[in-house]
Amino acid sequence: MTVDSQGTANAAPQDAPGRAAGKSQTPPPAPSGSKEVLQPSRGRRSLPSGLLPYLLVAPALLSMAVLLLYPLIRNVILSFQELNRKEFITRETVWTGFDNYTELLGDSEFWTVVVRSVVFTAVNVFLIMVIGAGIGLLLDRLGKKMRLLLSLALVFAWAMPIVASVTVFRWLFDEQFGVVNWLMRTLGFSGYEQHNWFETGFSTLVICLILLVWGSVPFVALNMYAGLTTIGTELYEAAKMDGASGWRTFWAVVFPNLKPFFMITTFLEIIWIFKAFTQVYAMNLGGPDRASETLPVFAYIEGVGQFHYGVAAAISVLTILMLVALMSFYFRLILKQEDEL
Amino acid sequence: MSSTIAPAPQKLRTRKKITAGSVAKNVSALLIAAVFIFPVYWMFSSSLKPQHEIMTKDPVFFFEPTFENYTTATGVDLFWTYVRNSLTVTVCAVLLALLIALAASFALARIRFKGRKGILLVVMMAQMAPWEVMVIAMYMISRDNDMLNSIPMLTAIYFVMVLPFTIWTLRGFIAAVPVELEEAAQIDGCTRGQAFRKVIFPLLAPGLMSTSIFGFITAWNEFAMILMLNKERESQTLTVWLTQFQTAFGNDWGATMAASTLFALPVLIVFIFVQRKAVGGMTAGAVKG
Secondary structure, eight states: OOOOOOOOTTTOOOOOSTTSSSOOOOOOOOOOGGGOBOOOOOSOOSSOTTTHHHHHHHHHHHHHIIIIIHHHHHHHHHTTEEOSHHHHHHTOOEEOTTHHHHHHHTOHHHHHHHHHHHHHHHHHHHHHHHHHHHHHHHHHHSOHHHHHHHHHHHHHHHHSOHHHHHHHHHHHTOTTTOHHHHHHHHTTOSSOSSOOTTSSHHHHHHHHHHHHHHHHHHHHHHHHHHHHTTSOHHHHHHHHHTTOOHHHHIIIIIHHHTHHHHHHHHHHHHHHHHTOOHHHHHHHTTOSTTTTOOHHHHHHIIIIITOOHHHHHHHHHHHHHHHHHHHHHHHHHHHHHOTTO | OHHHHTHHHHHHHHHSOOOHHHHHHHHHHHHHHHHHHHHHHHHHHHHTSOHHHHSOSSOOOSOOOOOHHHHHHHTSTTHHHHHHHHHHHHHHHHHHHHHHHHHHHHHHHHBOOTTHHHHHHHHHHHHTOOGGGOHHHHHHHHHHTTOTTOHHHHHHHHHHHHHHHHHHHHHHHHHHSOHHHHHHHHHTTOOHHHHIIIIIHHHHHHHHHHHHHHHHHHHHHOOHHHHHHOOSGGGOOHHHHHHHHHHHTTTOHHHHHHHHHHHHHHHHHHHHHHHHHHHHHHHHTTOOO
């Protein structure tokens, strides 16, 4: 997650904003289910033992119901209302049925944003997984000191708070004094005297992409490395003796062993990138000319910027539905892992 | 056991003479490390540069460090209000989450009851809640209840944001404490509450620590919600301050980088301490021995 950076993929999905989310953590392995206590009521206890667990979980469930479930329901309700500037100010409730949805689904702008978000997510996740896995493999082959150095660099990138890293990237890509323009000039490219990286939506999104890849790769790479250390050296030795190439070893030994890791991490990254708001919004406010908006930013700007709160709620609902579809795959994977649940 | 045997093959590997392959490996590792550390390094170094060394077409790599950018950044109107708001919101949210989660995760880890699996599933799903896309609804709810620009409302939201994750991790930590310890305490005459307080709780300290740090990072970083709900400057936090800093200061990149550094520093420091757990957890179950 930032914290959003984020557990290890196997047991702690987390919602750290973006990669802050990346920061979650897996608890130590729990003892197997057989250790669960069947608690006979021992000694004097004022509460009947049957009620105790419910009392203990009640505050948590209650707060989630009020501040998570209710807003989700409210979101759906809002999406069936007309809520533009007038209704917003007069606080009227005007029901419009499915109008917001039909309007959206018939709107080419909406589909542009959907396609943009999907492509953006796909490219991002592909790069994150390939680069992350590559660096993970490299970490496994490095000497001790070099490995420490590289992991430290990765941890710094992982830990950077999202808002701070967005600000830094804006500075790196600054038109006048940015170090990236200087680098491009030094490398001999022309046209980077005062190149404005935020001139087009495409170029803005490329910078968001670099930022997201930079921030998400450490999570994948370090977990990949941790996973690799669990594969016994015998397997490599055996592969080597059979004369397998490095490429072959990867697909025959590493990948099958780490398949659950790859699956779970890929889905986590898809979910995180698809709903990334801060990185895209803070980079250039969805601009120029709304050309770098992804779905979450689109919803925000439709609501706050355009005063179409009903439509914005409908966009949110559709985005959440897409996320739920992705998550159902993810949960299936996790539940397979968590037999202990 | 396995650890005593392990060094042997490794020694063989390191004794190998320098080959083209190993040079390529180390050089690429250095390059990758440089790429990943560079933005962080550039933030620090820019924040220490005097104004005239920043506004140069070709970047200056050696300079005399100065703290004038930090004076500019902290001298901003309401800076200390933002610091106070950020701290209040994150610390209260995390403490509240710990308290509520401790009760819930104790029940979920230690007691078999009807509906337990269902609740675990709910917690797991709540962890993935798409908060970024819920801002519109949250805004309407806050407005209807006159809770816009309210620090308590923001605290409550952040509390629920970090709660599922806190329950999930603490449940793991509690489950890892052997039941026998608790039973022994009860046989020695402790009530269940005392057994929890005197036996489990002290053993949980490291778990509580790292869980709360991850919660802290999540809440400290949060941006979408505060952007939507708290538009009054007095009720904003450091995240909003930072994103609007550069616009407010024209192009004073030195001060902007000083502000980013101030914002990032607490997180960078605590994260270095807990990241081992974040990574190690995945393999913990697979280590043989």
